[in-house]
Amino acid sequence: MPNDGDISTEWRPTTSNDTLIKRARLLAQVREFFALRRVLEVDVPVLGERTVSDPHLDSLYTEAPRRYLQTSPEYFMKRLLAAGSGPIYSLGKAFRAGDKGRNHNPEFTLLEWYRPDWDENQLMAEIAELLESVGCASSAGAQRVTYRDIFLATVNLDPHQASLVALAKLASDIAQRDMSDESRATCLDLIFSFEIEARLPQGIVFVHDYPACLCALAQLGVDDQGVTVVRRFEVFLDRTELANGYFELLDAAEQRRRFSEDNRQRKALGKPEMPADEKLLAALDAGLPSCAGVALGIDRLLMYLVGAQYIEEVIAFLD
Amino acid sequence: MANYSTNEFRSGLKVMLDGDPCSIVENEFVKPGKGQAFSRVRLKNLKTGRVWERTFKSGESLEAADVSEQNMQYLYNDGEYWHFMEPDTFDQHQADKTSVGDTALWLREQDTCIVTLYNGSPLAVAAANHVDLEITQTDPGLKGDTAQGGTKPATLSTGAVIKVPLFLNEGEIVSVDTRTGEYLNRAKK
Numbered sequence: 014m015p016n017d018g019d020i021s022t023e024w025r026p027t028t029s030n031d032t033l034i035k036r037a038r039l040l041a042q043v044r045e046f047f048a049l050r051r052v053l054e055v056d057v058p059v060l061g062e063r064t065v066s067d068p069h070l071d072s073l074y075t076e077a078p079r080r081y082l083q084t085s086p087e088y089f090m091k092r093l094l095a096a097g098s099g100p101i102y103s104l105g106k107a108f109r110a111g112d113k114g115r116n117h118n119p120e121f122t123l124l125e126w127y128r129p130d131w132d133e134n135q136l137m138a139e140i141a142e143l144l145e146s147v148g149c150a151s152s153a154g155a156q157r158v159t160y161r162d163i164f165l166a167t168v169n170l171d172p173h174q175a176s177l178v179a180l181a182k183l184a185s186d187i188a189q190r191d192m193s194d195e196s197r198a199t200c201l202d203l204i205f206s207f208e209i210e211a212r213l214p215q216g217i218v219f220v221h222d223y224p225a226c227l228c229a230l231a232q233l234g235v236d237d238q239g240v241t242v243v244r245r246f247e248v249f250l251d252r253t254e255l256a257n258g259y260f261e262l263l264d265a266a267e268q269r270r271r272f273s274e275d276n277r278q279r280k281a282l283g284k285p286e287m288p289a290d291e292k293l294l295a296a297l298d299a300g301l302p303s304c305a306g307v308a309l310g311i312d313r314l315l316m317y318l319v320g321a322q323y324i325e326e327v328i329a330f331l332d
Numbered sequence: 333m334a335n336y337s338t339n340e341f342r343s344g345l346k347v348m349l350d351g352d353p354c355s356i357v358e359n360e361f362v363k364p365g366k367g368q369a370f371s372r373v374r375l376k377n378l379k380t381g382r383v384w385e386r387t388f389k390s391g392e393s394l395e396a397a398d399v400s401e402q403n404m405q406y407l408y409n410d411g412e413y414w415h416f417m418e419p420d421t422f423d424q425h426q427a428d429k430t431s432v433g434d435t436a437l438w439l440r441e442q443d444t445c446i447v448t449l450y451n452g453s454p455l456a457v458a459a460a461n462h463v464d465l466e467i468t469q470t471d472p473g474l475k476g477d478t479a480q481g482g483t484k485p486a487t488l489s490t491g492a493v494i495k496v497p498l499f500l501n502e503g504e505i506v507s508v509d510t511r512t513g514e515y516l517n518r519a520k521k
Contacts, residue, residue, distance in 0.1 A: 069368055069390075111339050111390065112369070114361025188370075188387035202367040203387065229366045247365045257365030282391065 027325040036315055036327065042147045043104060043124060043311075050139075052100040052126060057089035059106055063290035066275035067229070068282055071110040073119065082108035085308050086125050087230070088293045091261075094127055094304060095296035102126035104311070116253060118324050120332065122311040129302040133244050133260040136305035137219050140248055140256060144217055148318055149250065155217035159236070163220055167209045172201055172224050173240045180204065198226045213252045221246035228271065231259035248309070250317050258307030265297035333396040338371040338388050346378070346399040349386065353378045353397035353450050363390075378448065378455055397450065404447045406439045414439065416447050416454065427454035437492035438463050438510040459510040464519040465489050466505050473501040483515075 026033075044054065064072040064081035065088075072081040083089070086103040093101055107123040128136055141155035164172040168183060180200040184192040187207050192200060201224060213220075222242040225233060231245040244260035262268055269289060276286040315327040325331045336347060341359040348354070354375040363369035369390035376383050378399060388394075404416040404425070413426040414436065425447065431454045432439075438459035439445065448456040470486035483495040486506075494508060496515045507516040 067366070069363075069366070112361070112363060113339070114363075117361055117363065189385055190387070199368045199389065202364050203370060206362050206364050206370060207372070207387070227367060245366075254365050 026329045027331050028327055028329055032315070032319050032321070032327055033329070035319055039147055039311065039315055039318065040104065043143070046143055046146055047102050047126070050100075052102050052128075053098065055086075055090065055093055055098065055101045055103050056105070057086045057093070057103055059083050059086075059108070061089070063088070063292070064287060066272050066279065066287040066289065068275055068278040068284065071284070073108045073110045084109050085123055087306070087308070088290050090125060090127055090306075091293060091301055092296040094129060095299050095301045100126070100128050115323050116313060116316075118312070118328060118331070121324075121328075123308055124311050125306065125308040127261070127304050127306040129304045131305045133221065133246055133258060133305045136258055136307055137221070137246060137248075140219075140258070140307060140309070141217060144250070144314075147314070149217060149314075155219060156214055157219045157221065159222045160220055160224065160242075161222065161236075161240075163209055163213070164204075167212050168204060170204075173242070183208075196226070197224075201227060210249070210252055210254070213249050215251050218249040218252075219246050220249065229259070230262050230268070230271070232262050234260070248307075250314070253313055253317070254310075255313050255317075256307050256309035258305065261301065261304050261306050263297065263301050263303065265294050268297055269294055333398055335393040335395055337393045338390050341371055341373060346397040347375070347394040348397045349375055349377075349384065349394060352380075353399050353455065354384070355399075357383060361390075378450065398452075399448060399450050399455070401446055401448050403444050406441060406443050406445055408441055409436075409439075414457070416445070416457070419444075425449070425454050427457055431455055432457050435459050435510070437490055437513075438465075438508070440465060440490060461510060462507050462516060463510055464505050464507050465492070467496070467500060467502050470496065470500065470502055473499045 047054065059082055060075065060080040061083050062080060065084050070084045072084055074081045085107050090101060090103060103125050105123065106120055108120050110119055112119055160172055164170055170179060170183065177197050180197060181193045181195060184195065184200040184203045187203060222236050223245040225241050225243055228243045229245065231243045233241055234244045236242045246258050247254055248256035272289040279286050312324055312327050316324065319327060321327050336345060341356055343356055343358060345356045346353060347356065354377050357374040357376050360372045361369065362372055371388045371390060372385065373388060374383055374385050402418060404418055407415040407417055413428060414432050416425050416427065435457045440463060443460065443463060445460060446458045447454050465488040467486045468489050471484050482498055484498055485493050486496040486500065487493050494513055494515055496506060500506065500518065505519040507519045509516055
């Protein structure tokens with residue numbers, strides 16, 4: 014926790030020497046993991062002319078010239094993929110304004126990687142291997158569960174089929190307030206964050222096949238029950254969200270449509286609209302290879318490895 | 333009054349919720365990998381003392397509550413109201429039974445206590461953590477029983493009844509912890 018303005022102690026790091034050493038070792042292990050698999054490390058800009066339009070992400074920016082601190086290296090990496098880079102990873106800083114809490118800091122360290130010609134199932138297997146190689150014990154192995162099954166098992170509702178009225182009623186009970194005007198996505202996010210996450214199994218858990226309204230930048234697919242799902246997954250480590258991945262959207266027209274929808278929502282929320290990243294769209298037009306990609310929070314992984322309760326225990330200084 | 337957005341929520345902040353002034357006890361930021369972020373907030377209703385839990389979407393806001401805490405001197409009780417005075421301005425405030433509550437048991441005239449004002453009127457009164465009060469009624473003391481052993485009920489000058497060691501007598505002054513109502517020690521007159 015931050016000190017109350019006593020400069021004689023405030024200058025000190027919020028982490029320990031032991032954790033500094035563990036962080037250095039973790040970063041080295043990640044780089045070795047990818048070097049052995051011939052995945053190329055790329056060092057893309059953190060300042061960009063454009064930024065995400067996702068209504069739930071706010072970017073920090075510089076004033077003159079106006080440049081945005083990237084919330085993830087995704088757009089730059091997709092342009093590299095479209096230009097024929099082959100498999101790539103980035104290990105660096107990302108920034109998200111306003112994200113501050115026990116597991117969040119506006120500046121954080123993100124590992125993001127893309128596997129051309131792979132689907133999300135192959136990528137989930139590789140994530141489990143990476144986690145085991147850096148010391149995440151998983152005697153039971155990583156578990157996989159669909160978003161539908163974990164919803165049914167925990168709150169007895171089918172997230173794809175349940176009516177918005179039923180979802181909003183459960184969300185209202187959880188939030189202790191009226192949520193009947195909220196969107197399906199907001200209700201699902203709330204139920205998942207407060208009811209389901211805390212009851213996930215321990216260890217490494219992959220939740221996959223998300224409802225269509227939680228699409229972000231993933232492709233749609235059809236599951237074994239014939240329901241349209243998003244080919245998106247999240248990784249949980251002892252019930253803390255660690256990573257989010259997709260079988261990546263390739264269709265420039267669909268991407269443009271989702272950007273417009275983002276901006277419609279931003280406007281409704283009173284947030285500034287973000288012009289589409291035309292260079293990303295042009296790269297999609299030129300042809301992004303079929304690929305799966307994932308972003309993984311290194312700080313949270315380190316929190317798990319050293320048993321930390323607060324993110325400041327694993328970063329050198331809190332802003 | 334101003335509005336506070338979820339990113340300004342911190343413990344101790346006074347806000348309005350469902351028409352009542354509340355103090356934020358705790359604010360937890362929760363966000364899925366992609367999607368809506370939330371603040372799960374525990375708030376203490378300053379009128380009832382009850383703690384509520386409520387979840388907000390990030391970016392939502394609450395109106396600030398016009399609530400302040402001030403040290404004031406307790407003057408007297410007129411049978412219906414308790415009267416307090418601000419030491420700097422000599423402004424006087426009267427508080428009813430609802431706002432004084434059980435604190436009445438610990439209020440001695442001239443003592444300083446903490447008055448919570450809501451829209452300028454007393455909402456709650458808290459005594460100092462430790463007060464010294466005279467025993468007005470108790471069974472006679474047992475000589476020699478100073479070390480350990482039993483306790484007995486004693487009525488204090490404010491009407492409060494607490495448990496005190498057997499050796500204490502009427503007319504003696506004791507220190508009491510007002511948060512627990514427990515005897516602390518014998519005080520000098």
